[in-house]
Amino acid sequence: MSSDMNNLEHYKLIFNEILDMTEDGFVVTKVDGTIFDINNSYCDFLGTTKEKAIGHNIEEFIKNTKMREIASSGMKEVDVIHPLVHGQHYNGDKFLFVTRAPVKENGKVIAAVAQVKFRIQTLNLSQKLYKQDQELKYYKDELQRLGESKFDFNCILGESESFIEVKELARKASRSNLAVLINGETGTGKEVFANAIHYASDRKNNPIIRINCAAIPDELLESELFGYEEGSFTGAKKGGKKGKFQLAHKGTIFLDEIGDMPLHMQAKLLRVLQENEIERIGGYEPIPIDVRVIAATHQDLRKLIKEKKFREDLFYRLNVINIKIPPLRQRKEDILLFINHFLGGLNKKYKTDITISQRAIELLLNHKWQGNIRELKNVIESAYVLTEKDILGVKHLPSNLITFAPNAASEVKGGTLDFILNEFEKDIILESLMENNYKISKAAKDLGIHRTTLYKKLEKLNIKFSKAVEVEE
Structure with a gap:
């Protein structure tokens, strides 16, 4: 002892x-x-x-x-x-x-x-680490706040009845963790809806990871989605790499253009959705994940299923909640809303006060818009750059728009090429006259023609206006 x-x-x-x-x-x-x-x-x-x-x-x-x-x-x-x-x-x-x-x-x-x-x-190190930790928390909170405000459902433009129904369905989808499949043509705003669903959900404090299945080569898609272990193949990074699913843990993964995913990857994705776990390339242990999946496509997946290009079982896994975004041509009442939004944004950014002519609006309202909102934004931005004065007119729009906007008179005359071109020329001359306070010399100079030529065109196109405004300097 x-x-x-x-x-x-x-x-x-x-x-x-x-x-x-x-x-x-x-x-x-x-x-x-x-x-x-x-x-x-x-x-x-x-x-x-x-x-x-x-x-x-x-x-x-x-x-x-x-x-x-x-x-x-x-x-x-x-x-x-x-x-x-x-x-x-x-x-x-x-x-x-x-x-x-x-x-x-x-x-x-x-x-x-x-x-x-x-x-x-x-x-000293601990103070620096603490400061960085506080800064990281601040920026994370700020990023979340900006994401919530930017992708709030109230910020998604659209007042047509069909579009309001789609927004309401998306709101309901945000209240659950069920898989969502978004259908819509290119440029309709599928990613905007995916972001809005995420930031309105209880997963908003965690990341939304986006991946375009059509933009990544087939041989790299698996490593992008599921990651890989160190030494699993030539060129693999030391320490391995986390895949998109791991990065989206507790959050949302947005699989854009899911219709372009190769069949062998569809099988692996199906297993992930069924088992809620992934396996890295070269790994042996399954890694549990908690991820909400939102997929999107412009293709008809049911047609692809019949063509044996898309797995039917995966389709039903993804298509729990289906959101179909209508194309812009089916919601014409929203076109003017977007015109004013895009033009207003440009005016605010560049401190200008450019307006758009009524005839230009008519052309835009009657266009088919195969590229939807993305195409409309491109047209407005391009026309804005070409505008020299304060009015965005017909002459600033792409020439392909004139063939899609026949007015009542053109319908009577059958919409012939000569008539359409004459109407287009008439629109440009009238806009130039208005921009130049109906002064012939200024309008002719603006159009790049002699004033005598302009008088002839006025007579040919039957353009008449009060003599009181024909004041020459």
């Missing part, structure tokens, strides 16, 4: 010597937080001594200590940043770098121990 006691005393002396050799602070507390042992480095930092510290609760020295939490939870914390409360900044230090752990005997926590790193370089 005496030998055991001597060994115990020897070990305690050795233990204390080791603790006093390090610059780090060490403290051992009972379950209730009472200090059982503490080294000199920590005492120096706290401005106390062993005699004054041992037997007192650690909360007297560190008000926001977590030692009692460690003892009660039985959980270990490694290299965490611990900010000191205001008024307890020792030696000007505001942070500590701490590792805490419970001490167990037969599964029961009997004490807690902490290592405190307060060397100058460590504290």
Whole structure:
């Protein structure tokens, strides 16, 4: 017994010597937080001594200590940043770098121990890390806020009855975690709807990961979706790579142009949806995932199923909630809404006050818009650049638009090529006259023709206006 006691005393002396050799602070507390042992480095930092510290609760020295939490939870914390409360900044230090752990005997926590790193370089590092962590949190919150505001359902333009029904269905879809399949022609805004569903859901605090299945070569699609392990193939990155599904964990993955996914990848995607787990290329262990899937396509998947180009079982997995976005030509009442939106945005950005002529609006309203909203935006931006004065007119629009906008008169005359061209020329001349306050010389110069030629065209096209406005300079 005496030998055991001597060994115990020897070990305690050795233990204390080791603790006093390090610059780090060490403290051992009972379950209730009472200090059982503490080294000199920590005492120096706290401005106390062993005699004054041992037997007192650690909360007297560190008000926001977590030692009692460690003892009660039985959980270990490694290299965490611990900010000191205001008024307890020792030696000007505001942070500590701490590792805490419970001490167990037969599964029961009997004490807690902490290592405190307060060397100058460590504290500087911890302060930088803490600052970066706070900045990262700020930017993450700001990014989320911007995403929510940008992709809010109320920000999606459209007042037609059919479009309002689609928006309402999408709102309902955002309240669940069920798979969504969005159908729509190119340029109808499928990705906008996918983003709106995500940011209106309870997954909005986690990422939405987007991938275009048509833009990635077949041989790379699997590694993009599921990732790979280190050394799984030539050129694989050291440490491997996470796939899109892993990056979207707890969030949403948006699979755009799902109809272009090769059949062998469709089979692997189906398994992921069924099992809620993935396997990296070169990996052996399945990785569980929690991902909401939104897919989109401009193709008729039922037709592709008949052609054996798309798996029927995958279709039913994706098509739980089906959202069909109507093309722009089927919601003409929304075209003017987009015209004003795009033109207003350009005016605001470049500090201009350009308006659009009524005849130009008529042409735009009657166009087929095969490229939908994307095409309309392109036309408005292109015409805006060509506009030299304050009115965006017919002459600034692409020539292909005139053949799709016959007015009542052209319908009577059968819409012949000569008549359509004459109407187009008439529109341009009238717009030029209005822009130049009906002054013939200025209008002719603007059109690049002689004033005599302009008079002849006015007579040919039967353009008449009051003599009172034919004022020449």
